[in-house]
Amino acid sequence: MDWSILQLPEHLLTTAKACWLRTLLIEDDALTARAISETLVREGIECVWDAEAEAGLRHAATADFDVIIMDRMLPGMDGIAAIEQLRGSGIRKPVLMLSALGRAQHRVEGLDVGADDYLAKPFEPTELVARVRALHRRGAALANQPVIVHGDIEMHLKARTAYRAGQHLKLSPKEFDVLKLLMENAGQVVTRQMLLLRVWKLNFDPQTNVIDVNLVRLRRKLDEGFGQPWLETVRGKGYRLRPAHAN
Template identity: 35%
Template sequence: MRILMVEDEKYMAEAIEQVLRKNNYSVDLAFDGEYGLDCGLTGIYDMIILDIMLPKIDGISILKELRRNDITTPIILLTAKGETEDKVEGLDCGADDYLAKPFQTEELLARLRALGRRKGKLNHDGIIRFKDIEFNINTLDLRGNDKTFSLTLKEGQLLEILLEHKGMIISTTTIIEKLWGYETDTEDSHVQVYISFLRKKLAQLSSVVKIRTVRGVGYLIATEEDGMKNV
């Protein structure tokens, strides 16, 4: 899951970034509202953590602009303690949740998990199940047919993206943006390498789940019974 955090207090933002990365989230930081809005408008993020008090463009204005542009990414607003008006305005403008500063990182993690469940991205136990496999996004364990493999972070993030959109074609460009960010110089060959790693692990699990290549477009995760062929 890729998260954008828009927060001008760099020490706080970088500390939270470290906590989120330890919990297997990919994180991009923006330290002002203008850059934060540009990042948010790309639509590549699964969650946005957005401070209200920001230089250049405030958080409420960013929120309004994102929703005006049909960006439906779940957004957690960071508000000053006791600022009820900010909370109310933010929720009315389309925020999904809010946290009052200062807050415990455990509470932020809980809010992110709750939003993930609300948007149908994962089950209550952090496990995504499909046919004869299950993937734990917290431990990066892939299980199937009484076998278990521990995935690397990038393998796990790629598998999570595919499973969230099972049966749908995910473009190579989308995968690159979600895994490495939209300013990366990562090439298609990097994705091919990680797809190969996942295919080998699925084969070792003797799973019916396959990762299909749609040439010139991207990939999808499906099964033999779905009748999909490599094209």
């Protein structure tokens, strides 16, 4: 079930601005969802609504959205598990988590699993719109960024070159792609599933050690001789670049 600008009341169609930004709203409460949708449409932000996490995840995987807005307390699969699955499948669109749980520990939990922002209920509609716009700007800037920097690692995407502490890293094409994915998700776990899908373009595990071989080579080129290592293995989950403040 979804609402787009064409499905909203007639009075909104005459007052809404032209849509230039597309959002996916995953919210189980219909009244809240409708209020959010109407607020966004008035500001020229298209809103597609799903009431369950499973349906929202399917939508996120098959359609192009600029920002995903997700309630934390959803039936069946909650928002925390949904974001973990979203990130595990390689979807990097900015996520704004909404929740009645507004304590610091709750915000930390949401941000740690991959949410880009966290807004506690109740909230002002103008703040919701501002945060959605900010996430869209951030996501667009990252998508068009020719250089990615994390700590003393620097990647030039157009030239496909990488450096650590100013020293050129001689990476193979696959090693470059692996490092790029790790850089785009710095501080978060990159699973084997993400590596297979995004780097090797496979949606199944070929039961080979191709990932392990490339990660061993990348670790040697990236970390040996540079003091503190960046690349770490998260047992049973995958790999990650340590957060910049940890080195």
